[in-house]
Amino acid sequence: MAKKTLSSGLALQGIAPNILIGQVENTNPFLFRGEINTEGKERSYLAKLAFYKKNLKALQKINLAEYFSLCMSAHWATAGTFVPTNVDNQIREGLWRHGEIGSYIDIMAKITMDSWLWDYSEVTNRKAFNPVKNQVLSTHEGTWLSVAIGAYCALKMHGRPKLAQEMQEIILAEIKKEEELLIFLRETEDDINFLRSTALMAHNFGDLDRVMEQWKMDSGDPFFEKIYKLGHKRNPHYSPIFVYAGEINKAMMAIENHRHMSMRAVKALRKSKNFLIPIGPFMDEWGEILGSSPLITLEEKALLVLAFQEGHSRQDMAFGYGRALRGLLSSFEAGIDDLERYIPVDKMSELKQSKLWKIAQIEREEFEVGFLKTMKTFESPKS
Secondary structure, three states, X not given: XXXXXXXXXXXXXXXXXXXXXXXXXXXXXXXXXXXXXXXXXXXXXXXXXHHHHHXXXXXXXXXHHHHHHHHHHHHHHHOOOOOOOOOHHHHHOHHHHOOOHHHHHHHHXXXXXXHOOOOOOOOOEOEEEEOOOOEEEXXXXXXXXXXXXXXXXXXXXXXXXXXXXXXXXXXXXXXXXXXXXXXXXXXXXXXXXHHHHHHHHHHHHHHHHHXXXXXXXXXXXXXXXXXXXXXXXXXXXXXXXXXHHHHHHHHXXXXXXOOOHHHOOOHHHHOOHHHOOEOOOOOHHHHHXXXXXXXXXXXHHHHHHHHHHHHHHHOOOOOHHHHHHXXXXXXXXXXXXXXXXXXXXXXXXXXXXXXXXHHHOOOHHHHHHHHHHHHHXXXXXXX
């Protein structure tokens, strides 16, 4: 990729800042329409994107630390959308190896630490909850862990032991937070949130592992041993809950964790933050929101049905799209018949004979009880 140089003198090998803003607007237009609250320190990253959208020329004057902050902001704002920005490798490694890193590494480390507390609640629906502690877990923690471990490696490489130690402590605090959430949800038998959390934990620790390998961390380092492969093998520093959750995820939830490529073509889903996709297979409520929303036309709702059909054909062992279809159709008095004129005859016939249709015929309570019964009888040989 050819290098670009901003008027500030910053040489880039990644995406140009103005194009990055355009990508955020494409997948998350509601950020710029006032639907999302951007007030307060923990949402300042969203305010930053809104500012630069109105002041594109200012992007030419940014330095490396501000470009890093912009990439972080863009990724946080889009990680829960249908088309996340492709800056992962930049914020995990590329910008930490930039020729000017020596002048900006301390600032970038501080941005990374601050981002641990960024409020992402309005830009993703892929969440699990601890209602007692008012705690939320999402895939954003995985993105944060992957950036933080890259920052840790860069700080060690550039002789910043104090900052590296501080970064290490926050990484451990995040892991502890996820451990406590899993234990709490398991002990209180909040089974659906527990299952959601297993999928999120697997994603988050998977991101962490990949970047540790990307930076070629020393496997003999005590810190490496403390945080590597947490969902795969027993670790004496933590509860067996991580391994148990990892096995539950692999057995029950992993098939639901895919990129939802069929949903990308349905532009109606980008009309509101409320349409962002949740964690499968628990998608009934999401389907109801889509089906009852006046922001989505009948024709667009028919396109959603076809997208569910296409998505299920790619992941025919998953239940999520079937549950979303049931939720959507429950919003209509005549069910699928209200959308029939917008759906080709052959597609309608195919739909009614499909496994997807059979899944959609099951009552929500019946489906969830059966699904949770499988979890309760699951035995984990490792944990």
